Amino acid sequence: MDHGLGSEVWDVDGNRFVDLAAGIAVCTTGHSHPKVVAAIREQAERFIHISSDYYHAGWVELSEKLASIAPFAEPAQVFLCNSGTEAVEAAVKLARHHSGRQQFIGFHGSFHGRTMGALSFTSSKAIQRRGFSPLMPGVTHVPFPNPYRPVLKATNEDYGETVVDYIEQVVFKSVVPPDDCAAILVEPIQGEGGYVVAADGFFRALRKLCDRHGILLIVDEVQSGIGRTGKWWAIEHWGVEPDIVCFAKGVASGLPLGGILARAGVMDWPEGAHGNTFGGNPVACSAALATLELVETELMANAAAMGEFALDALAEIQSRHRSVGEVRGKGLMVGAELVLDHGSKRPDHELRERMLQEAFNRGLLVLGAGESAVRVVPALSIDQRLLDEGLQILEASLSAAEGR
Numbered sequence: 524m525d526h527g528l529g530s531e532v533w534d535v536d537g538n539r540f541v542d543l544a545a546g547i548a549v550c551t552t553g554h555s556h557p558k559v560v561a562a563i564r565e566q567a568e569r570f571i572h573i574s575s576d577y578y579h580a581g582w583v584e585l586s587e588k589l590a591s592i593a594p595f596a597e598p599a600q601v602f603l604c605n606s607g608t609e610a611v612e613a614a615v616k617l618a619r620h621h622s623g624r625q626q627f628i629g630f631h632g633s634f635h636g637r638t639m640g641a642l643s644f645t646s647s648k649a650i651q652r653r654g655f656s657p658l659m660p661g662v663t664h665v666p667f668p669n670p671y672r673p674v675l676k677a678t679n680e681d682y683g684e685t686v687v688d689y690i691e692q693v694v695f696k697s698v699v700p701p702d703d704c705a706a707i708l709v710e711p712i713q714g715e716g717g718y719v720v721a722a723d724g725f726f727r728a729l730r731k732l733c734d735r736h737g738i739l740l741i742v743d744e745v746q747s748g749i750g751r752t753g754k755w756w757a758i759e760h761w762g763v764e765p766d767i768v769c770f771a772k773g774v775a776s777g778l779p780l781g782g783i784l785a786r787a788g789v790m791d792w793p794e795g796a797h798g799n800t801f802g803g804n805p806v807a808c809s810a811a812l813a814t815l816e817l818v819e820t821e822l823m824a825n826a827a828a829m830g831e832f833a834l835d836a837l838a839e840i841q842s843r844h845r846s847v848g849e850v851r852g853k854g855l856m857v858g859a860e861l862v863l864d865h866g867s868k869r870p871d872h873e874l875r876e877r878m879l880q881e882a883f884n885r886g887l888l889v890l891g892a893g894e895s896a897v898r899v900v901p902a903l904s905i906d907q908r909l910l911d912e913g914l915q916i917l918e919a920s921l922s923a924a925e926g927r
């Protein structure tokens with residue numbers, strides 16, 4: 524890369540790319556948005572770092588802003604760090620500290636990061652775990668409620684409720700005593716696992732399950748949060764209030780910043796129990812404040828509108844290509860899964876890999892997710908003209924990969 528502007532990128536040879544990847548769902552406001560650049564420059568000229576031993580206005584303002592958009596009614600406490608992995612690590616530690624319980628439930632296909640704690644939950648690709656065991660003990664994985672690929676025999680009409688039944692009737696009775704379970708950690712929409720949207724009844728049933736057993740519900744919104752799905756948090760699509768929210772990626776438009784929002788009654792650990800050196804970095808806080816303002820005033824609505832456009836366009840592409848098994852997503856977190864045939868739904872990994880290479884050769888930055896999905900995850904500022912151009916290149920790349 525040489526430079527970028529909005530949803531366009533130029534390489535060192537002068538080649539132009541349409542960017543539907545946004546640095547893995549990070550460049551919320553597009554590349555080098557003037558308001559974000561100005562906020563970074565202004566802060567960098569005043570001071571770049573002070574450490575978490577001292578307060579500064581940007582940190583307080585950002586924490587107050589984040590607390591005001593927390594997806595739960597109770598007042599929120601905020602902890603800031605530098606990445607999604609660290610956010611998950613903080614959530615897991617907080618859940619153990621607060622509950623005094625040791626065990627957790629995670630989901631197959633999930634991605635939560637790569638430190639020993641976060642990696643214990645991550646299960647989207649075996650290579651991410653190979654050679655690193657033993658990991659943190661106490662994590663039991665259950666199927667994610669993927670309605671396109673159900674693996675459990677239905678006990679309810681809604682597959683999400685079937686999964687929750689399975690946790691309660693099988694896992695809690697045979698592996699994880701519920702009163703030993705500190706928290707359930709889940710992505711509202713699975714990201715690295717393939718852009719999988721949970722079956723509709725899942726989160727409501729999961730919340731009730733947690734309430735019945737005093738278990739904390741942690742949502743990992745590292746990829747889905749900060750307006751990407753057309754709401755501040757993807758969990759809001761299901762009207763469910765979590766206890767802890769993990770965020771990172773898009774919050775500061777590309778500067779490293781992550782954190783958790785927790786109900787005040789849950790974040791009750793004493794000073795010194797958890798912390799880090801760079802969390803609350805002033806330059807990252809300034810970039811985040813500028814980002815959140817843009818998301819609130821313009822970009823969240825744009826994400827919802829452009830997301831509809833992308834879903835429609837991908838559905839049309841699906842009607843012309845038998846290799847597209849399913850199109851799904853919310854807002855600008857949209858994916859299409861490539862399959863060998865609609866009957867067996869066997870993932871067509873090779874086709875997806877060829878397609879990504881064809882796309883790159885044609886001037887499109889687009890990423891895979893899971894075994895055979897392609898994700899459309901541009902900046903929330905993308906306009907219809909560029910999005911359309913990108914999706915047209917995507918279809919041409921698919922045709923080429925199919926050998927048409």
Ligand code: PLP
Nearest residue numbers: 606607608634635636714745746
């Ligand atoms: N959680 C989710 C849902 C993610 O998608 C990711 C990264 O892709 C992470 C956590 C880890 O974030 P980071 O790479 O910033 O550590």
